[in-house]
């Protein structure tokens with residue numbers, strides 16, 4: 001079972017000296033919160049129906065299992081990729097500030113969105129042996145100062161008690177993915193990841209973590225490498241999806 005203590009003890013101590021403020025509008029908030037209710041409400045939650053594999057929402061009702069446009073005609077190597085929010089509006093803004101604005105404190109509200117994925121039926125009650133972050137290339141990590149996926153995975157690991165292992169390594173400094181279409185992304189990612197030395201994945205059930213799912217190509221490629229290393233299953237969770 002997941003244990004999800006709401007209050008980080010260090011933050012609780014800090015709040016004795018500093019009142020907690022909303023990360024967006026600076027209104028005072030409860031010490032267990034990072035966003036005020038008004039700002040939190042603006043985060044666009046993904047509501048059913050959505051693709052069981054990649055969480056892509058779609059309009060209208062559907063009862064049969066299906067492959068969404070994002071998943072059809074390709075193999076995705078993860079069991080499922082779960083996001084609770086869309087990367088739009090306030091979510092997109094906060095994740096962007098966290099990643100590119102060197103606002104590392106914003107890892108907390110972003111991690112809250114990530115942790116919400118654990119309530120999704122595709123992940124809820126499932127046992128994981130390891131939490132593994134999607135790696136950044138060392139040069140990119142130096143540039144940014146941190147790997148956002150690693151920070152999020154650390155927070156999720158602390159909240160769930162599932163150990164974190166940086167099992168993957170990014171071997172190619174890939175150009176930014178955003179300008180590419182799906183096929184180009186897949187090619188760009190080929191052989192971009194490998195298992196770290198001594199990372200034995202045999203028989204392990206992995207929860208793979210990233211900040212945003214765009215097309216799922218990165219998560220799929222990481223899942224492929226983890227499974228080639230013997231992982232039994234790879235589920236993915238991200239704070240938001242495009």
Ligand SMILES: [Zn+2]
Nearest residue numbers: 022025036039
């Ligand atoms: Zn606010």
Ligand SMILES: [Zn+2]
Nearest residue numbers: 051054068071
């Ligand atoms: Zn899909």
